[in-house]
Amino acid sequence: MPEKNSDSSTIKIPHDLYKKIEEKIEGTSFTSVEDYVVRKMENEFPAEPVYSKEEEELIKERLRRLGYIE
């Protein structure tokens, strides 16, 4: 659950997994296990949709005109 007055939430992960991540990031530029997990998750879930339905239709029109799609 999100904490009040914060834009982040606390989750629990198994100790052995935590240790494995710690070992993995040793010597890299990650400053913490949290850092690593957040970056990985960000790649899974976009913050917001990249385009609306209307934009998509306009873009498709240009792509058709340029011969990229039929």
Place this chain on the structure above:
Amino acid sequence: MLPPHGGTLVNRLVPEGNRPHLNEEAAEMPSISVTEEFRKDMECVAYGIFSPLVGPLNRDDYTAVLEKGRLTKGHPWTFPIVLDVPEETASRIKVGDDVALTLEGEAFSILHVEDKYSWDRKAHAQSVYSTLDMDHPGVSKTYEMGPVLLGGSIDLFNETQGKFSDYRLKPIETRVLFKSKGWRTIAGFQTRNAPHVGHEYVQKTALAFTDGLFINPLIGKKKAGDFTDEVIIDTYTTLFDNYYLRNTATLVTLEMEMRYAGPREAIFHAICRKNYGCTHFIVGRDHAGVGNYYGPYEAQEKFSEFPDLGVTPIFFRSFFYCKKCGGVQNDKVCPHGPEEHLNFKGREMRSMLMNGERPSELLMRPEVVDAILRHTEPFVK
């Protein structure tokens, strides 16, 4: 679809209806004259190719990029996008100002100045290019830069058409394109060359295990001896017409300069392609290298420092045409000796083409050679 780098596709392009108004406002602001290359970089910011950047780097991000190859929020970012100005220009601009960015007297963007700071050329060159040798084009360029950097966010209201506008797509457009084609996995290929058969081998091998191939040549400033932009486009369209399937491969240009920063530029190139929607990125031998400044596989090794990059690198070793195998091979699969191998030596092929000679058809498609030889000046002077 793979999310953009940092989670959000940046859009700093002012809606068309507001552009005349901003153009008028810009005319009243202090202005900074910039290079064509910087203008292209700001277009990359505006279109989201450089997501999550919203403008030239502030001091904290700049320092983090140099020291860790990351932004302060932790996202991988290896090439510093900065606005350098002379002391005199810096003295009339303060943090909090809005300034107009201009090229040849034409305003194209507003920069909301959030930071103004000095920097160390030596530390910059060493960190980004791993050398202080002035023969390195990136190092010599670094030493020509102004002593003060301005950071902040931009609003771009005047876009250039692009050199090949029919091939220039923004990330929002390539994302729709990939979806329309039903591609879930896409291999991005960066190039600054006319294609030889070895390039085709790499691209088609990557395509064997992805849904689509995204060939994305850099259009912009390159060093003397590189192929001109016109040759790159002509040769790739020729190759597409003759040897590629339109439903699995696409050609889109990226207008930005080469920086020859080797390993750091390889990561930077991968991030740009991630923003276009690529899930994979092809990294060959000496990616973005110049001279002998970087080891042949140093760029590939650099990826191990960024397991959170979000785009999967596909590494290729050196390859050659093996007469005995009858095709393009690499040292991992071909058991034959060097006497059976024809190497793809870019310099040799360029030298032959310069003299109007044709490289072997085993190394370069005849249609591609024809396309090159149609140009009276195929190389950058």
